[in-house]
Structure formats: structure tokens, C-alpha cells
Amino acid sequence: xxxxxxxxSIEKMMNxxxxxxxxxxxxxxxxxxxxxxxxxxxxxxxxxxKLDATQMADQVNxxxxxxxxxx
Amino acid sequence: MYIKSIELExxxxxxxxxxxxxxxxxxxxxxVILGQNTGxxxxxxxxxxxxxxGGTPEEMGFKKNSLLLNTEIQVDMEKDKSQTESTVKVSLVxxxxxxxxxxxxxxNALHQYRIERSQKYYKDSKNQVFAAKEQKMVIYSQKxxxxxxxxxxxxxxxxxxxRINEIINSIMPKELSEYFFYWGxxxxxxxxxxxxxxxxxxxxxxxxxxxxxxxxxxxRDNLTNAIVISSGKANLHELLEKKKREETRLxxxxxxxxxxxxxxxxxxEQKDKADQEYFQIRDEEKQVERRKELLSDKNRLEAKxxxxxxxxxxxxxxxxxxxxxxxxxxxxxLDMVKENQNEKQDIGWSNITVSxxxxxxxxxxxxxxxxxxxxxxxxxxxxxxEAYALPNALGGYISKIExxxxxxxxxxxxxxxxxxNDYVEYDEVMNxxxxxxxxxxxxxxxxxxxxxxxxxxxxxxQAEENLGQAHNKKGAIEEQINQAKDNIKNLAKEIDAESxxxxxxxxxxxxxxxxxxxxxxxxxxxxxxxxxxxNELRSYTQxxxxxxxxGKRFIEITNGFRIxxxxxxxxxxxxxxxxxxxxxxxxxxxxxxxxxxxxxxAAKKNESSADSEGASEPYPLVLDAPFSQTDxxxxxxxxxxxxxxxxxxxxVMMEKDWNIANRILGSSVGKYYVINKKSETYSxxxxxx
Numbered sequence: 132x133x134x135x136x137x138x139x140s141i142e143k144m145m146n147x148x149x150x151x152x153x154x155x156x157x158x159x160x161x162x163x164x165x166x167x168x169x170x171x172x173x174x175x176x177x178x179x180x181k182l183d184a185t186q187m188a189d190q191v192n193x194x195x196x197x198x199x200x201x202x
Numbered sequence: 203m204y205i206k207s208i209e210l211e212x213x214x215x216x217x218x219x220x221x222x223x224x225x226x227x228x229x230x231x232x233x234v235i236l237g238q239n240t241g242x243x244x245x246x247x248x249x250x251x252x253x254x255x256g257g258t259p260e261e262m263g264f265k266k267n268s269l270l271l272n273t274e275i276q277v278d279m280e281k282d283k284s285q286t287e288s289t290v291k292v293s294l295v296x297x298x299x300x301x302x303x304x305x306x307x308x309x310n311a312l313h314q315y316r317i318e319r320s321q322k323y324y325k326d327s328k329n330q331v332f333a334a335k336e337q338k339m340v341i342y343s344q345k346x347x348x349x350x351x352x353x354x355x356x357x358x359x360x361x362x363x364x365r366i367n368e369i370i371n372s373i374m375p376k377e378l379s380e381y382f383f384y385w386g387x388x389x390x391x392x393x394x395x396x397x398x399x400x401x402x403x404x405x406x407x408x409x410x411x412x413x414x415x416x417x418x419x420x421x422r423d424n425l426t427n428a429i430v431i432s433s434g435k436a437n438l439h440e441l442l443e444k445k446k447r448e449e450t451r452l453x454x455x456x457x458x459x460x461x462x463x464x465x466x467x468x469x470x471e472q473k474d475k476a477d478q479e480y481f482q483i484r485d486e487e488k489q490v491e492r493r494k495e496l497l498s499d500k501n502r503l504e505a506k507x508x509x510x511x512x513x514x515x516x517x518x519x520x521x522x523x524x525x526x527x528x529x530x531x532x533x534x535x536l537d538m539v540k541e542n543q544n545e546k547q548d549i550g551w552s553n554i555t556v557s558x559x560x561x562x563x564x565x566x567x568x569x570x571x572x573x574x575x576x577x578x579x580x581x582x583x584x585x586x587x588e589a590y591a592l593p594n595a596l597g598g599y600i601s602k603i604e605x606x607x608x609x610x611x612x613x614x615x616x617x618x619x620x621x622x623n624d625y626v627e628y629d630e631v632m633n634x635x636x637x638x639x640x641x642x643x644x645x646x647x648x649x650x651x652x653x654x655x656x657x658x659x660x661x662x663x664q665a666e667e668n669l670g671q672a673h674n675k676k677g678a679i680e681e682q683i684n685q686a687k688d689n690i691k692n693l694a695k696e697i698d699a700e701s702x703x704x705x706x707x708x709x710x711x712x713x714x715x716x717x718x719x720x721x722x723x724x725x726x727x728x729x730x731x732x733x734x735x736x737n738e739l740r741s742y743t744q745x746x747x748x749x750x751x752x753g754k755r756f757i758e759i760t761n762g763f764r765i766x767x768x769x770x771x772x773x774x775x776x777x778x779x780x781x782x783x784x785x786x787x788x789x790x791x792x793x794x795x796x797x798x799x800x801x802x803x804a805a806k807k808n809e810s811s812a813d814s815e816g817a818s819e820p821y822p823l824v825l826d827a828p829f830s831q832t833d834x835x836x837x838x839x840x841x842x843x844x845x846x847x848x849x850x851x852x853x854v855m856m857e858k859d860w861n862i863a864n865r866i867l868g869s870s871v872g873k874y875y876v877i878n879k880k881s882e883t884y885s886x887x888x889x890x891x
Contacts, residue, residue: 154712156719164720165727168418172410179313179343179360180368187413188420195421195713195720 160198167194203296203373204850205822206314208253211291214245214264215885217272222887224822224852225872226297232844232870234890235854237877242885243854246877247826251383253292253319255376256337269333271323273883276331279323288331291320296373297346314351315369316342341366371409374821377401381793383824402763405796405821406735406803411728415721422717425710426697432707438700445693452686455679462676469669476665479658487655493645496638503635510628517621526614536607539600553602555592559584735799736763742795743788746847750839751787765792782831790828790840794847797821801847822850829859841866 171190175182182190209221224233237243248262252270260266269276270290279285298313318341322334345355360366374382378401403409430438563584566574574581592599701707736759743765744757756775758766767788768775800821823844829837841863844851851870853863874890 153708156712156716160716161719161723164716165723168414168720168724169410172413172417176368176372176410176413179372180365183364184417184420187417188424191417191421191717192424192713195425195716199709199713199716201709 154199156199164194164198203298203821205250205824205852206295206297208249208295209291209293210246210249211320212272212275212288213249213252213270213290213292214272215242215879215883216245216249216887217274217884220887222875223873224850226850227872230870230872231849232851232853232867233873233875234860234867234871235852235875235877235887236857236860236890237854237885238856238879240882241877241879243856243877244826246887247383247824247854249292250294250824251379253294253317254370254374254379256319256339269323269331270321271331271333276323279325279331280329283329286325288323289320290323291318293318297349298373312346314344314346315373317370318342339363339366341369343369371404375401375404378405378796381789381796382821384826384828398763399761402735402739403732406731406799408728408731408735411724411731414724415728418717418721418724422714422721425714425717426694426701429701429707429710429714430697432710433701433704435700435704438697441693441697441700445690445697448686448689448693452683452690455683455686459676459679459683462672462679466669466672466676469665469672473662473665473669476658476662480662489645493642496642496645500635500638500642503631503638507628507631507635510624510631514621514624514628517617517624520617522613522617525610526617529611529614532607532610536600536603539603551587551591554587556588556594559588559591738799738802739763739792739795742798743791746791746794746843747788750791750836750843751784752835753784755784755788757788757791765789783833783836786828786831787836787840790843793823794843797823797847797849801849822852823848824852824854826854827856827859828853829855829863834862837862838866845870 168191171187171194175187204226205224206226207221207223209219210216211219222233222235225231235243235246237246244263248264251257252262259268259270262270264270271288272290275288279288294317296315296317298315317339319337319339321337323331324334325331339361341360342357343360344357345352347353360369370376377398381398400409403412427442430442562568563574563581568574568577568580572580574584588594701711740757740759743759747755747757747767754769756768756770758768758775758777760766765788766777767784768777770776829840832840837859845867851867853860853867855863876888876890878886878888880886
């Protein structure tokens with residue numbers, strides 16, 4: 132029982148470590164995403180909220196995709 | 203934004219189409235509209251608000267069941283069978299001052315919005331005019347080039363309600379409008395009930411953060427869905443479905459909470475109304491009590507007055523009264539006698555006459571029993587006395603009368619003094635009775651109906667009960683909301699933990715992680731900005747209050763961005779009741795601070811930071827009789843402040859008030875108008891001098 136729990140935890144940690152190594156999220160990436168999201172919101176406000184919530188969420192997704200790209 | 207013009211069509215007393223162009227020149231920022239009482243000043247300011255936010259006549263502050271439609275048009279419709287419909291319309295043209303930053307594709311995207319709200323009126327089978335259920339609203343938007351419309355840009359017609367609301371909110375949020383459109387001479391009452399944090403967000407550009415939080419959260423949830431779908435695991439799907447159900451429950455609860463909040467607001471208003479009526483009752487009840495007291499006082503005083511009257515009459519009829527009345531003649535008589543007497547008047551025995559002396563001499567025995575023959579000096583003395591005794595002389599007699607007169611005079615004086623005292627006491631009682639009677643008459647003029655007392659009392663109890671129930675309802679929903687939020691959070695954690703076990707979806711998980719960090723950062727920035735904004739607002743408001751208010755008060759801004767005025771008592775800050783004058787001054791200081799912050803935010807737009815972008819812009823002040831509660835010194839101070847901060851001011855007021863404000867604002871006026879009241883149902887706006 133103890134062995135199984137331990138193994139699972141190790142596997143999980145390995146998984147997380149691999150993930151972080153493969154797609155590390157840096158402070159710069161966060162700042163970049165924050166700036167882009169805010170800019171998108173401002174543009175939408177200025178243009179009379181032409182994009183609704185769903186479209187804006189898609190825009191945010193696009194920004195996130197652009198910053199965290201497949202290697 | 204700047205308000206360029208307003209056009210009214212059949213709106214209340216403004217029959218037909220009437221319009222005003224406002225001054226928006228840089229150094230002539232004030233437009234003055236003068237009007238007499240009941241001429242339509244308040245109606246004009248309400249038209250601004252109606253155009254932007256709509257509302258029933260009652261909600262706009264007009265009489266219940268009245269129409270926005272001009273009464274003359276209404277009567278014409280009722281008379282003329284062929285006239286089946288009419289329209290009330292208000293159009294506002296506003297120039298937006300929004301702009302994008304330098305690196306934007308469209309850096310000069312300024313817009314002109316023509317906002318039109320209209321209400322149709324029809325006739326029923328009995329020829330009664332009624333309002334159509336829906337009011338129509340359209341916004342025409344066009345890009346601007348400098349101060350005019352860009353001819354290359356096509357006018358866009360916006361009818362979608364959601365977009366309209368968002369545009370209106372970006373121009374002037376409703377919650378904030380009461381700080382910029384003052385009407386009904388009630389400036390001292392503004393902002394007392396509603397928290398304006400949401401409006402301040404829009405006003406200062408913090409709404410961009412709120413929108414961003416909402417959209418990033420949706421994006422993160424979409425990523426969670428994608429992660430679950432990509433895993434193909436049934437347990438993850440199940441968790442996700444559970445989470446979605448909980449989210450649906452949460453939005454339902456949030457809708458219920460909004461309804462509960464609206465209900466709470468309604469019941470709070472009802473309670474305030476019932477309280478107000480109750481306080482009147484309480485006063486009336488006091489009056490009833492007072493009346494009882496007064497009647498009892500009156501009875502007591504009347505009894506007292508009878509006693510005092512009796513005392514006075516008794517004193518008047520006192521036997522000494524005769525002395526008083528003859529006193530003057532007696533005094534004259536005494537003087538006269540004394541004048542006709544020689545120096546002997548004060549010599550001699552007072553109680554002896556010549557005949558008595560002769561009798562003693564004849565008998566040869568003194569009244570003391572001694573023989574006169576043994577006392578020759580006594581015989582000599584008696585004979586001397588003959589010269590002074592009656593009837594030979596009056597001296598002794600006069601001495602006696604004088605002595606009697608002196609005593610009598612004292613009695614007469616005392617008699618009069620007592621009489622005076624009695625009269626004064628009687629008079630005082632009679633005056634007290636008069637005062638009581640006068641107060642009773644005042645009370646009698648007021649109709650005090652015991653049944654009405656009871657009804658109002660019961661209303662208050664009921665209103666209190668309703669309010670309590672509304673609070674409980676809100677509390678119960680909030681509890682459920684918290685529970686649902688916890689459930690969602692736990693499910694999200696569970697989904698994260700489960701999906702982390704999968705090798706697939708690593709990229710999606712990394713994006714989700716980024717989304718979470720972005721969300722966290724934006725929330726943090728929003729809180730920091732909000733706090734900073736509150737501090738700035740407090741500091742500006744305090745500064746402006748110090749400039750315009752004669753006394754010393756301290757400003758506090760609540761979490762809901764409401765303003766409180768405190769004063770220091772023995773080192774402790776206390777919120778005290780404020781006078782209408784102080785409320786007016788305080789609200790002007792607050793508005794000036796809001797305008798200043800808007801300017802600051804606009805100035806920051808030119809900086810590279812994206813934080814302040816998307817903020818709102820200069821706001822116009824539309825003021826209806828704003829100075830009615832303030833004294834001249836404060837009016838002048840407020841006017842100075844207006845010229846310092848406001849980039850556009852529209853003043854609707856009476857000429858007598860303008861005569862004071864003119865001293866400061868006169869040189870900034872670009873346009874004058876006068877509302878001419880032709881009749882109770884028709885006013886015309888014309889150019890003034």
C-alpha cells in the first residue's frame with residue numbers, strides 16, 4: 132500500500148517536472164499575456180464592445196496559444 | 203465626452219422640436235440656460251438622463267400616471283380622431299474623447315455618438331392616450347477627425363441592447379450620472395444610497411480589468427474542458443460535468459441574488475418611506491400629548507386667574523383704599539393749613555385746648571392731682587400754653603394730624619404696592635392663558651387623525667418585517683453561493699489533480715497555468731489600482747472641500763466609493779449629521795475630485811503603460827439650480843472650483859442665482875439660452891443675451 136502511494140507520488144512529480152521543463156511559464160510570459168489581454172479589452176471597449184464575452188475569451192485563448200507554443 | 207447638443211421633441215412642456223447647441227470651445231466651456239420657476243428647468247435636465255437611461259415618468263421624478271408626452275399634443279390626440287399616434291423623442295449628440303495608444307492600428311479613434319430615445323403614444327378605444335410598452339433606443343456612431351465627423355467613415359447604427367448599454371456605460375455610467383446630472387434642486391441628497399464602485403470602475407478605466415478577469419477565467423475554463431476532452435477519461439468527464447452543473451447552479455443563484463438585492467433595495471426604500479411617515483406621526487403624537495398638557499395647563503391657569511382676580515378685587519375693596527384716594531387731597535389740605543400758620547405751629551401740647559386750660563386753672567388742681575397753688579411755675583406754664591392751644595393756635599393739632607397723615611401715607615403706599623403686585627400676577631396668568639390658547643389654536647389647525655397614526659405605525663412595522671425577510675433571503679442565497687463556489691473550487695482542484703496524472707494535454711495544461719497566473723496578476727493589479735484610486739479620490743475631495751468649505755471636515759471614502767464627512771471631537775473622528783448646505787459643498791468637492799481623476803487617467807493614456815488605457819474621459823456637469831441651499835460665499839467658491847476642473851458645464855438656473863454665479867463664471871460662458879414659459883403646458887427655448 133505504502134509502496135503504491137509512493138510510486139504514484141513519484142510518477143506525478145516526474146510528470147509535473149517534465150511538464151514544467153517542457154513548457155516553463157516565466158514571469159516575462161505572464162507580463163506579456165497580461166499586457167496583451169488588457170490591450171484587447173481596451174480595443175473592444177473603444178470600439179463599442181463589438182466582441183461579446185465568448186469572442187473575447189477566444190481572443191484570450193489565442194493570446195495564451197501564441198505565448199505557449201508547441202515545441 | 204462633451205455634450206454637443208440636445209434635441210427634444212414633445213418632451214413634457216417642450217412642444218414640437220426644440221434644440222440646444224452647447225458651448226464646447228476651449229475657453230468658453232459654460233452654457234447657461236435661464237428659466238423661471240416651473241418653466242421646465244428640471245424637465246430639461248431630466249431629458250438628458252431619460253435619453254441615456256430611460257425610465258417611466260414616475261422614475262424620472264414626474265407625477266405618477268403622468269405622460270412624458272406634451273399635454274397639448276395629448277389633448278389634440280384625444281380630440282382629433284385622425285391623429286392616432288404621437289412620439290416623444292430626445293436626442294443627444296456627444297463627442298467621445300476616447301483614443302488609442304500610439305502603437306494601435308487606429309490611434310485617433312474618436313467617435314461621435316448620436317443617442318436617440320423615443321417613446322410612442324397611441325389611443326385606446328375610449329380615446330385615452332397611452333404609452334407604448336417599449337421605448338426605442340438607437341445609437342448612431344461615427345468616427346471623428348479632429349472636431350468634426352470623418353466623412354470617410356460610414357455611420358454605424360447600433361440597436362443591440364447589450365452594446366448600447368456598454369456604450370452608455372462607457373460614456374456615463376448610470377450610477378455615476380447623479381454626480382454629473384443634478385436635478386430637482388436636491389444636490390444634497392445624491393449618492394446616499396447606492397454604492398458606486400462599479401460605476402467608478404468604468405469611469406476610471408478599471409472596468410477593463412474586470413472584463414479581463416471575466417474573459418481570462420472563461421478562457422481558463424475552456425482550457426480545462428479541452429484538457430478533459432483530450433484525456434478521454436470517463437472520471438474526468440464526470441467531474442467536469444459535475445463542475446458545469448455546479449456552475450449552472452451558481453449562475454442561477456447569482457441571478458437570484460440580484461433579484462434579492464433589488465428586492466432589498468425596494469424594501470429599504472419602503473422602510474425609509476415608512477420611517478419618514480412614522481417620524482411625522484411621532485411628531486403628531488407628541489402634538490396630541492402636548493394638546494393634553496396644554497388643556498390641563500389652561501384649566502389650572504384659569505383657576506389660578508380666578509384666585510388672582512379675587513385677590514385683586516379684595517385688595518381693591520380694602521378699607522385702606524379710601525385713604526389712598528383721599529391721600530392727595532389730605533396732603534394738599536395739610537400743606538395749605540401749614541402755610542397759614544405761624545412759627546408756633548409746632549410748639550405746644552398737642553391734645554389740649556384753651557377751655558381745658560381754663561378749667562384746670564379754675565379748679566386749681568392739675569390732671570395729675572397736684573395743687574397748682576403749690577406750683578406757681580405750673581400756673582405760669584399753663585398760661586403760656588394758652589397762646590398755643592386751640593382755638594388760639596393750631597400748632598399742636600397740626601402736629602397730630604401730620605403724624606396721622608404719615609402713618610396713613612405708608613398704608614396707602616403699601617396698599618397700592620400690593621394692588622400692583624396682585625395685578626401683575628393676574629396679568630401674568632392671563633398672558634400664560636393667551637399663550638396656551640394660541641398654541642392650542644395652532645394644533646387645532648393640524649388634522650390629527652388617530653386612525654392614520656395607527657395605519658402608519660403598522661406600515662412601519664410591516665416594512666421592517668419585510669426588510670428583515672429580504673435581508674434573510676439575501677443572506678441565505680449568499681450562503682448557497684459560497685457553498686457552490688467552494689464546490690466548484692474543489693472540483694476544479696480535483697480535475698487538475700486527475701488531469702495532471704495524464705501524459706496527454708501537457709501543452710494545454712501549460713496554457714491553463716499561464717491563464718491562472720495572468721488571472722492572478724490582473725486581479726492583483728485591479729485591487730492595487732482600486733485602492734490607489736480610493737486614496738486619490740479621498741485626497742482630492744479633501745483638498746477641494748478645504749478650498750470651498752469654511753469649516754474643517756474630514757473626508758472618508760467607503761469601499762463602495764461613497765463619501766462620508768467626519769469631524770474631530772476630542773481626537774476621535776465622528777460622522778455627524780450634515781446640513782443641506784454642507785452636503786451640497788461636499789458633493790461638489792467629490793464631483794470635482796472625480797473630474798480631476800478622470801483628467802489624470804486621461805493624461806496617463808499618453809504614457810506607455812497599458813494600465814490606464816481604456817479609461818473614460820472628461821465629463822460634463824449638467825446642473826439644475828445647484829446653489830439653492832448654499833450661501834453666497836459658498837456659491838462663489840463652488841463656481842471657482844467649476845472653472846478649475848470642469849471641461850464642460852451646462853447650468854440651468856434662475857436669473858437671481860445666475861447674478862451671483864455670473865461674477866465668477868461669466869467670462870467662461872459660450873452660449874446663453876432662456877426658457878420662455880408660454881403657458882403651463884408650453885415652454886420655448888430661445889437664445890439669450
